Amino acid sequence: xxxxxxxxVFMRGGTSKAVMFRAEDLPRERDRWAPIFLGVIGSPDVNxxxxxxxxxxxxxxxxxxxxxxxxxxxxxxxxTFAQVSVGSATVDYSGNCGNMxxxxxxxxxxxxxxxxxxxEAVVRIHNTNTQKLIxxxxxxxDGRAGVDGxxxxxxxxxxxxxxxxxxxxxxxxxTGRLLPTGNVLxxxxxxxxxxxxxxxxxxxNPCVFVAAESLGMNGIEMPGELDANGELLARLExxxxxxxxxxxxxxxxxxxxxxxxIPKVAMVTGPRAALTLAGDRIATDDADLTVRMISIxxxxxxxxxxxxxxxxxxxxxxxxxxxRVARAAASPDAPVRIAQPSGLTVVGAAVxxxxxxxxxxxxxxYRTARRLxxxxxxxxxxxxxxxxxx
Numbered sequence: 001x002x003x004x005x006x007x008x009v010f011m012r013g014g015t016s017k018a019v020m021f022r023a024e025d026l027p028r029e030r031d032r033w034a035p036i037f038l039g040v041i042g043s044p045d046v047n048x049x050x051x052x053x054x055x056x057x058x059x060x061x062x063x064x065x066x067x068x069x070x071x072x073x074x075x076x077x078x079x080t081f082a083q084v085s086v087g088s089a090t091v092d093y094s095g096n097c098g099n100m101x102x103x104x105x106x107x108x109x110x111x112x113x114x115x116x117x118x119x120e121a122v123v124r125i126h127n128t129n130t131q132k133l134i135x136x137x138x139x140x141x142d143g144r145a146g147v148d149g150x151x152x153x154x155x156x157x158x159x160x161x162x163x164x165x166x167x168x169x170x171x172x173x174x175t176g177r178l179l180p181t182g183n184v185l186x187x188x189x190x191x192x193x194x195x196x197x198x199x200x201x202x203x204x205n206p207c208v209f210v211a212a213e214s215l216g217m218n219g220i221e222m223p224g225e226l227d228a229n230g231e232l233l234a235r236l237e238x239x240x241x242x243x244x245x246x247x248x249x250x251x252x253x254x255x256x257x258x259x260x261x262i263p264k265v266a267m268v269t270g271p272r273a274a275l276t277l278a279g280d281r282i283a284t285d286d287a288d289l290t291v292r293m294i295s296i297x298x299x300x301x302x303x304x305x306x307x308x309x310x311x312x313x314x315x316x317x318x319x320x321x322x323x324r325v326a327r328a329a330a331s332p333d334a335p336v337r338i339a340q341p342s343g344l345t346v347v348g349a350a351v352x353x354x355x356x357x358x359x360x361x362x363x364x365x366y367r368t369a370r371r372l373x374x375x376x377x378x379x380x381x382x383x384x385x386x387x388x389x390x
Contacts (some may be wrong), residue, residue, distance in 0.1 A: 001381040006036070008377040009107060014099030014367040015155040015302040015342070016060045019377060020107050023068025023078070032384075033082070034091040037064045039383030041084045048086055054377065055084065059261075059296040060304075062086050065100050067107055074133060075126035076114045079104045083261040085296060094249070095174055095205045095262040096129045098305025102163040102367035105136030106145030110371060116140060130173035130205070137164040138369075147370050154276070154343025155302035160368030167204050167309060171360040174206040174262050178313075178360055180247035184320040190242045193235055199320040200247050203313040203349075203360045205306035206263035208243035209321050212292065219269030219290050222277065223341055226292060226299035236294050240265040264307045266293040270325040276343045277301060287339035289315060289326040302342035309363040312336040312347035317358055 009020040019040055026033055038044070041062055042053020055062040064082040071078055081100060083092040105123035108114040114123050118140065125134040139146035139161050149161035171178030180202050188198040188208075199209045212219030215235060226232060241256040243263050250256035271287040293300045293307045303311075314322035315336055316329070326336070338345045348364035 003378040004381050004384065005376040005378050006040075008040075008375070009111075009371060010054065010373040011103040011107060011369060011371050012156075013097075013101065013103030013369045014153065014305055016063055016097060016099040017056070017372070018063035018065045018097070018100045018103070019054050020065045020067065020103065022111065022113075023066050026066060033066075035384050036379055037082050037084055037091050038089055039379035040064070040377055043084050044087055044089045046087060050086060055086065057086060059083065059086065059298050060099070060300065060302075063097060063100055065104065065107075067104060067111070067113065070126055071128070072126035072133065074124060076124045077104065077108045077126070078128055079125050080128045083296065085260060090258065090260065092259060092261045093129055094259045096127045096132070096306055098165070098167075098204060098309060098365070099367060101125065101127070101134050101305070102136065102165055103369040105138055105163065106369050106371065109140075109145050121145065132170060132173055133168045135166040135168065138162070145369075149368070151366060151368055153368050154340075154345065156368065160370060162366045163369050165365050165367060167363045169361065170204040170309060170313065170363050172202055173204055175202045175247050175249060178202055178358055180206065184317045184323075186246065188239065188242050188246060190235070190238050192238055196239065197321060198239065198243060199314055199322060200243050200263065201310055201314040201317070201320065202247070204309040204363060205304075206247055206249060207307055207310040207314070208239060208263045208265050209268050209311065209314060210239060210266075211321050211325065212267035212269040215267060217267055218272070219267055219292060220272050220274040221292060223299040223301050226294075233294065233297060236265050236267075237297060240294075260296050264293055264295050264304060264310075266291050266307060266311065268311065268322055268325055271327055271339065274339065277341050278343070280343065282339050282344065286337065287344060288329070288337045289322060290339040292341070300341070303338060303340040303345055305345075305365060305367065308338050308340075308345045308347050309349065309365065311338060312349035312363060313351055313360045316349055316351040
């Protein structure tokens with residue numbers, strides 16, 4: 001059968017890459033998107049390499065973003081994120097990608113979807129996955145989004161122009177509540193593991209945090225070491241599934257397995273001296289806490305941005321595991337410095353106690369983004385009719 005060509009842009013956003021589509025170029029029926037995305041990215045691939053598509057064989061390179069006309073009165077564009085599984089015919093829309101959020105504003109401006117003039121653009125983004133608003137601010141260069149700058153992003157070579165992202169009211173992005181269980185700390189019954197302390201927090205994306213030491217780890221293991229530890233990964237996946245049920249994300253273990261991108265599961269520990277993947281040294285005094293996060297069954301080389309924001313919020317909540325292990329904040333306005341395999345991720349997080357519980361007002365981060373290629377992406381016509389789970 002012939003191939004079908006679709007207008008597309010390939011972009012890096014933070015430490016991820018994705019194929020970017022304009023909504024007008026896709027079928028109106030949302031259930032027709034998944035087969036197209038699978039064919040474009042090259043999934044499913046039992047070899048784990050996605051050589052027959054645009055994916056790169058890991059979750060951070062197996063993504064699609066769709067940008068269109070806003071359906072929120074305070075937004076300039078709608079943004080829908082799709083996480084494409086590498087090994088199965090699954091497209092997951094249940095969560096957002098914070099890193100790719102940094103590419104949405106520049107894409108919208110460069111595509112002419114949002115008019116911007118002067119030295120700085122401000123784009124208000126409505127993420128349809130979480131129904132949350134994100135404000136992106138970035139420099140302009142001769143009418144297009146700027147790319148050159150001196151901002152260094154851990155995990156990305158070189159420097160670039162910073163994109164400031166402010167996630168407004170990030171609490172309850174996936175479950176409707178900052179604390180889906182009502183508590184900052186729970187004892188979670190996990191199949192094959194027994195009871196374990198866990199903090200289940202939903203800010204920017206739902207996450208479940210456990211102490212690294214509770215799993216016999218020190219919390220500064222490198223991704224390759226974690227990836228080779230099949231027993232540990234199985235335990236973390238069991239924790240994720242148990243948390244999915246407790247948080248109300250899924251009603252059964254099977255449904256939780258069909259929503260592999262949330263909740264994200266992470267081991268946390270206090271600030272520790274460690275090396276980065278680039279061989280740089282993180283001193284104990286450089287960080288406030290340390291994380292190793294898993295997404296779609298794979299250890300992240302750089303912490304997912306929404307995971308970092310959720311962790312920063314969690315560290316501000318007394319009684320949570322993250323708060324227990326984190327360095328005490330010098331002030332409520334001080335940013336949270338998170339040590340992860342690629343270096344330090346710095347997040348601004350504001351929380352407050354209200355009459356009906358904790359509220360997360362906003363989380364702020366800086367990323368870089370760059371348009372890498374534009375044109376037409378091809379998908380086999382036969383792939384469009386293939387079955388998919390979404």
